Amino acid sequence: GAGVSQTPSNKVTEKGKYVELRCDPISGHTALYWYRQSLGQGPEFLIYFQGTGAADDSGLPNDRFFAVRPEGSVSTLKIQRTERGDSAVYLCASSPQGGDTEAFFGQGTRLTVV
Amino acid sequence: AQTVTQSQPEMSVQEAETVTLSCTYDTSESNYYLFWYKQPPSRQMILVIRQEAYKQQNATENRFSVNFQKAAKSFSLKISDSQLGDTAMYFCAFGGATNKLIFGTGTLLAVQP
Numbered sequence: 001g002a003g004v005s006q007t008p009s010n011k012v013t014e015k016g017k018y019v020e021l022r023c024d025p026i027s028g029h030t031a032l033y034w035y036r037q038s039l040g041q042g043p044e045f046l047i048y049f050q051g052t053g054a055a056d057d058s059g060l061p062n063d064r065f066f067a068v069r070p071e072g073s074v075s076t077l078k079i080q081r082t083e084r085g086d087s088a089v090y091l092c093a094s095s096p097q098g099g100d101t102e103a104f105f106g107q108g109t110r111l112t113v114v
Numbered sequence: 115a116q117t118v119t120q121s122q123p124e125m126s127v128q129e130a131e132t133v134t135l136s137c138t139y140d141t142s143e144s145n146y147y148l149f150w151y152k153q154p155p156s157r158q159m160i161l162v163i164r165q166e167a168y169k170q171q172n173a174t175e176n177r178f179s180v181n182f183q184k185a186a187k188s189f190s191l192k193i194s195d196s197q198l199g200d201t202a203m204y205f206c207a208f209g210g211a212t213n214k215l216i217f218g219t220g221t222l223l224a225v226q227p
Contacts, residue, residue: 031213033214033215035215040219041219041220042118042205042217042218042219042220043159043205043217044217045214045216048214055213056212056213056214091157093159098213102161103161103215104161105158105160106158107156107157107158110157
């Protein structure tokens, strides 16, 4: 596609449930990032993929969060046993190589845990 | 660790006027990049302008320019001839050796007709 696509756009789930958020990056971009943006805050880094591997997962808050990118393209962010504090906008970005190249963002998934 | 500070939670400017958004950062790295992103209500972060730290010349993109003061670790954004479509959240971001962006808390800019 022309840009980074994230699905769903909005997700409401009950506390304790499992959710998956999908990111479809720009074709050919090897670097993919996940960020979390809480209300009134700037995005906070979660994880960075270079190709299929997670090059940096230091931003994942705990072991309930996990992300994969099995074929080096689409990525899925998985959250187990969701908590109300997980409510936020989850942003995905991709870039041709990572590093100093421009990151292109998707429109995010707004997750609401009730 | 790197930090980015935006001390202006909200700013307002009249259409066609000029406004400056402030950003300071802290880092021990010598090679890095600084960015200003715009986030409209659609939530998509859009790159406005970027500055390489090794360049002394301030970056300019049409109506947008920066004042990069490396010694002071300051990186302000000037928007000239403000337009209604400039209304959005603006985030300053730092990109260094770790390949991830560190964002400030943002400034909500309202352009008044």
